[in-house]
Amino acid sequence: MRAEIIAVGSELLLGQITNTNAKFISAELADIGVDVHYQTVVGDNPARLEEAIRIAEERADLIIFSGGLGPTKDDLTKETIARHIGVELESNNQALLSIQAYFKRTGRHMTENNKKQALVLEGSTVLENRFGMAPGMAISANERTYLLLPGPPHELEPMFRDEGIPYLQRLSGIQEIIVSTVVKFFGIGEAELEYKVQGLLASQTNPTIAPLASKDAVTLRVTAKARTAEDARQLIEPVLCELHNQVGEFIYGTDDDTLSSKAASLLTGAGLTISAAESLTAGLFTSLLAEEPGISASLKGGMTVYDIEAKTKQLGVDSQLLETYGTVSAECAEALAEKIRDRFQTDIGIGLTGVAGPDTHDGQPAGTIWIGLSYKKKTESYKLRLSGARNTNRLRAANFALYYLIRKLESEKS
Numbered sequence: 001m002r003a004e005i006i007a008v009g010s011e012l013l014l015g016q017i018t019n020t021n022a023k024f025i026s027a028e029l030a031d032i033g034v035d036v037h038y039q040t041v042v043g044d045n046p047a048r049l050e051e052a053i054r055i056a057e058e059r060a061d062l063i064i065f066s067g068g069l070g071p072t073k074d075d076l077t078k079e080t081i082a083r084h085i086g087v088e089l090e091s092n093n094q095a096l097l098s099i100q101a102y103f104k105r106t107g108r109h110m111t112e113n114n115k116k117q118a119l120v121l122e123g124s125t126v127l128e129n130r131f132g133m134a135p136g137m138a139i140s141a142n143e144r145t146y147l148l149l150p151g152p153p154h155e156l157e158p159m160f161r162d163e164g165i166p167y168l169q170r171l172s173g174i175q176e177i178i179v180s181t182v183v184k185f186f187g188i189g190e191a192e193l194e195y196k197v198q199g200l201l202a203s204q205t206n207p208t209i210a211p212l213a214s215k216d217a218v219t220l221r222v223t224a225k226a227r228t229a230e231d232a233r234q235l236i237e238p239v240l241c242e243l244h245n246q247v248g249e250f251i252y253g254t255d256d257d258t259l260s261s262k263a264a265s266l267l268t269g270a271g272l273t274i275s276a277a278e279s280l281t282a283g284l285f286t287s288l289l290a291e292e293p294g295i296s297a298s299l300k301g302g303m304t305v306y307d308i309e310a311k312t313k314q315l316g317v318d319s320q321l322l323e324t325y326g327t328v329s330a331e332c333a334e335a336l337a338e339k340i341r342d343r344f345q346t347d348i349g350i351g352l353t354g355v356a357g358p359d360t361h362d363g364q365p366a367g368t369i370w371i372g373l374s375y376k377k378k379t380e381s382y383k384l385r386l387s388g389a390r391n392t393n394r395l396r397a398a399n400f401a402l403y404y405l406i407r408k409l410e411s412e413k414s
Contacts, residue, residue, distance in 0.1 A: 001172050003029055003036045004060035006052055008068035008077050009151060010043035021066040021149075021156055028160060031178045032169060033225065034062065044074040050084055057144055062168070067151030069134035071113045078137070078148055082121055085141040089119040092126055095135040102133055121148075127163040131155045138167050145171060179232035180223040183243055184257055185250040186403045190218045196247050200239065207235050217252075217259070252406050259402040264292035266409040267299075267348075274405075276302040276350040277315055277340035279327065280369070285352060285398040300344045305336065315339045328354055328364040330381040333372030341374045349374040350401055357390045366390075369397045373404055375412075 005022045012019050019041060026036045037059060042052045049068075056063045068077030082089050096118035103110035117134040120126050127136030132155035138147045147164060149156045185193055194201065194211050197220070201209055207224035220243065224235035244251060253262045267274055276286050286302040289295055303315055308327060311317040317335045325331040336351025350373055357366030369384035382404055386393045 001034045001062050001168075002060045003034050003062040003064060004038040004040065004056040005036060005064045005066070006040045006042060006049075006056060007066050008042055008044065008049060010045075010074070012041045012067075013043050020153055021151070024153065024157055025064055025066070025149075025160060028165060029168075030223070031180060032165060033176065033178050034168065034172075044068065044076060046076050046080045049076065049080045053081065053084055057142065060144070062145045062147065064147045064149065064164075066149045066156055069117065069136070069148060069150050071111075071116050071134075075116075078119065078121060081146055081148065085121075085139070085146070087124075087139070087141070088122045090122050091115070091118050092120045092135060093118075095120070095126065095129075095133075098129070098135075099133045121146075125167060127159050127167070129155055129159055130162075131158060136160075136163065138164070140171075176225050176227060177229050177232055178223060178225050179229050179236065180221055181236050181240065182255050183220045183222060183240065183251060184253045185218045185220070185247065186252050186259060186399065188218060188247070188250040193218050193220070193247060193250070197243065200242060200246075207239050209239065249407075252403060259399050259406065260288040261292050263402045263405050263409070264289060264295045264298070266406060266413075268294055268297050270409065270413070272348060272409070273298050273300050273344075273346040274348040274350065275300050275340045275344035275346045276352070276401075277305055277336035278302060278351075279305055279311070279336070279353040280356045281352045281394050281398045281401075282306060284394055285350060285401050288398055288402065300346050303340060303343070311336070315343065326362045326364070328362045328368055328370060330370055330372075330383065333370035333381045334374070334379045335372070337372035337374035338379055347375065348405070350405065352397055352401055354384070354393075354397060356393045356397075367393055369393070369400070371397065371401045371404060373401075373408060375408060380408075 005025050007019050007022055011017050022039045029036055040052050042049050065077050068075045099114055099118055120137045121139050124137040124139035129135050129150060132150055132152060134150045136149045136159050149160055190211055207222050210221045212219045212221060222236050222239050224232040226232040226235060252259060278285055282304045289299050305311045305315050308322060312319045316339050321331055321335055332353050333351045337349040341349025352371055354369035355361040355364050355366050367386040369386060371382045373380050384400055386396055
């Protein structure tokens with residue numbers, strides 16, 4: 001089955017929102033073996049949308065639409081498709097009752113145009129919208145399948161996963177299961193990672209291995225196809241073992257793991273407490289950790305010590321140390337980690353200092369970062385040379401601090 005995704009909405013073309021729906025749909029389709037060959041974005045214009053449909057019909061068996069199912073005049077997706085494939089629109093009673101119940105539940109007045117959201121393609125399979133009002137729908141015509149989904153991601157994602165995917169599996173008679181594990185790396189670039197595992201990449205058949213870079217990590221997606229999910233996982237396991245053998249030092253997690261969620265899990269699982277003294281990151285490290293549920297059991301506090309006076313008078317760093325070694329130094333980072341650990345009486349202290357940029361500071365070039373980590377009375381420091389813009393350097397420094405924390409905690413477990 002060849003698929004094309006058509007995202008409808010002038011706001012996408014104007015750059016007002018990002019087309020995350022296409023990314024989500026493509027990933028979900030890959031898991032059931034449906035190839036997406038094209039992604040198209042078209043504005044709220046029926047003539048241009050119909051032209052996009054005609055082009056898609058020449059190269060796809062499955063055409064998936066996102067957006068344009070709402071109550072306003074510029075929501076014209078289902079009207080345009082109905083006209084194109086020669087069917088009428090009809091009101092779906094279940095969808096209408098759901099819309100009416102929503103307005104009653106929220107105490108809002110339901111205007112007449114909201115009834116438009118209950119219109120569906122005649123003869124279509126209606127997909128329930130459990131997190132919004134406009135239902136989705138699927139219909140086959142002209143030897144093609146048309147799948148219509150709402151635009152808001154919080155409505156589209158559960159609808160497609162719970163209703164759309166099972167519909168497509170029944171339609172295509174897919175017998176094999178596709179299972180993927182995403183392995184996440186930090187501290188290594190995409191090119192270097194590919195070079196180190198080139199033997200695995202060259203010999204891949206089933207499972208397959210696909211590299212992918214993101215803003216804060218590099219990933220390898222390991223995908224296997226088998227009759228059952230368990231069989232697929234058994235195919236994946238030897239590949240994961242080999243990745244750990246070859247580049248395990250850079251692996252911090254899998255699938256939905258983030259640096260902050262992995263660090264938080266290790267901290268809370270071990271019953272350890274942590275605090276942080278931050279200069280260039282100004283609380284960013286602490287903020288990333290604080291995003292994780294349950295972290296209050298481990299994260300006791302932190303201090304932003306941006307200038308020398310804050311470091312010495314508020315945190316108690318020795319002024320002579322700063323005069324001798326400077327604020328951008330291993331000695332400063334280690335002192336920050338030790339002082340904050342003592343101040344908050346935690347098991348672990350983190351210290352971050354450096355030059356975010358764009359100018360030099362304390363005789364050090366932009367991108368010079370020192371991270372201190374004090375754990376069980378032993379303190380280490382790590383030096384980074386980053387080359388990004390100011391705030392990119394700050395975020396990367398906070399992420400590296402999480403990465404070094406993960407490495408330390410995992411080494412203590414082994």
